Amino acid sequence: MRVWSVYVVSLVKSSKTKFWPSGLLQIAQSPELYGTTRSCRVGLTGVSLNNNGKLGRTRGVTLRLAQDAIMEYLHFTRGLPFMDAEFISKNSPQFLDRLLQKVDAREDIGASISRFLRYHPINEFEPFFESLGLSPSDYARLLPRERMFLMDDQLLLENYHVLCEYGIAREKMGSIYKEAPEIFRYDRGLLMLKICAYEKLGLSQSTMAKVIAASPYLLTGDVDKDFFEVLESLKNLGFQFTLIEENISEKDCFRWSQILELLCFFSKIGCDEEQLSELIRHHPGILFEGSGDKTCSLIGYLLKFGSSVCEIRSMFLQFPNVQVGKFLSNLRQCFLFLTEIGVPPEDISKILRLIPCGWVNVL
Numbered sequence: 612m613r614v615w616s617v618y619v620v621s622l623v624k625s626s627k628t629k630f631w632p633s634g635l636l637q638i639a640q641s642p643e644l645y646g647t648t649r650s651c652r653v654g655l656t657g658v659s660l661n662n663n664g665k666l667g668r669t670r671g672v673t674l675r676l677a678q679d680a681i682m683e684y685l686h687f688t689r690g691l692p693f694m695d696a697e698f699i700s701k702n703s704p705q706f707l708d709r710l711l712q713k714v715d716a717r718e719d720i721g722a723s724i725s726r727f728l729r730y731h732p733i734n735e736f737e738p739f740f741e742s743l744g745l746s747p748s749d750y751a752r753l754l755p756r757e758r759m760f761l762m763d764d765q766l767l768l769e770n771y772h773v774l775c776e777y778g779i780a781r782e783k784m785g786s787i788y789k790e791a792p793e794i795f796r797y798d799r800g801l802l803m804l805k806i807c808a809y810e811k812l813g814l815s816q817s818t819m820a821k822v823i824a825a826s827p828y829l830l831t832g833d834v835d836k837d838f839f840e841v842l843e844s845l846k847n848l849g850f851q852f853t854l855i856e857e858n859i860s861e862k863d864c865f866r867w868s869q870i871l872e873l874l875c876f877f878s879k880i881g882c883d884e885e886q887l888s889e890l891i892r893h894h895p896g897i898l899f900e901g902s903g904d905k906t907c908s909l910i911g912y913l914l915k916f917g918s919s920v921c922e923i924r925s926m927f928l929q930f931p932n933v934q935v936g937k938f939l940s941n942l943r944q945c946f947l948f949l950t951e952i953g954v955p956p957e958d959i960s961k962i963l964r965l966i967p968c969g970w971v972n973v974l
Contacts, residue, residue, distance in 0.1 A: 743785035
């Protein structure tokens with residue numbers, strides 16, 4: 612550290628070394644950026660210049676001014692509730708960047724945007740969908756053909772507010788809209804009735820909020836039969852439904868039918884309720900990691916090597932303290948390692964069948 616400090620000091624003292632503020636070197640080397648009479652466009656990814664061709668507003672200042680202008684437009688001009696307008700304005704950077712490319716950066720950003728919007732109405736669904744966590748490529752096909760203004764779609768806003776008030780984060784609603792757009796077309800009161808139907812099964816609001824975010828399709832019809840049977844199975848095994856809340860991932864779309872199939876599989880291979888309860892209690896990821904995808908892949912991998920039902924049951928009952936995905940990855944690495952050192956296929960099969968739990972901890 613001392614050597615680096617001495618080096619920096621020597622650079623500062625050197626008359627031949629020029630230091631430039633961050634981001635200015637490229638501007639200084641581009642004479643065309645010094646023009647004082649042309650109109651200057653600015654995006655959030657760059658910097659703006661004032662009338663003298665010098666560094667003007669920083670990216671942060673430009674961003675805040677643009678956000679304020681959009682918020683005021685959506686709230687005061689278009690009539691959106693303040694909370695909605697504010698959230699949209701602060702969570703649609705790509706839309707703001709495109710808008711800033713269309714205004715004169717030499718003038719007041721807020722005034723420029725307000726003037727532009729006065730004569731060029733925007734499609735308000737674009738920043739709205741972006742604020743929900745969707746990219747332009749995601750929401751392009753979701754844009755309504757005959758509407759530009761959010762206030763013209765009262766059903767969308769009403770169901771959106773129902774989910775907000777229920778405790779689902781706004782930025783997670785994009786995946787809900789992609790998976791089950793019909794939820795946002797329900798008549799007044801219907802969405803809440805569907806949610807209450809699940810609460811009557813014993814689910815708390817916080818658990819149900821995570822379930823909706825992970826599997827919105829549950830709200831597209833009557834109470835989902837597979838989900839109901841999973842709840843009943845977990846209840847019979849002695850679990851509270853907080854197990855779901857603690858282990859469900861909102862990043863993936865949960866398939867409760869596959870989780871139900873896994874529960875049935877373990878019963879069919881001879882796991883009694885006590886054994887299955889202990890297995891899930893110590894390794895909930897066996898059910899919940901990717902809706903059980905990793906577990907299904909692991910079972911398929913073992914069957915491929917000729918493992919019997921008894922061997923698979925024994926392996927799960929002595930499952931190590933590791934995620935299922937990691938276990939599967941290590942098992943594959945063991946297979947590749949044994950293959951590379953020339954172990955015959957029939958011997959690899961025997962090794963991986965008989966001692967998988969030991970081998971996955973070798974690498």
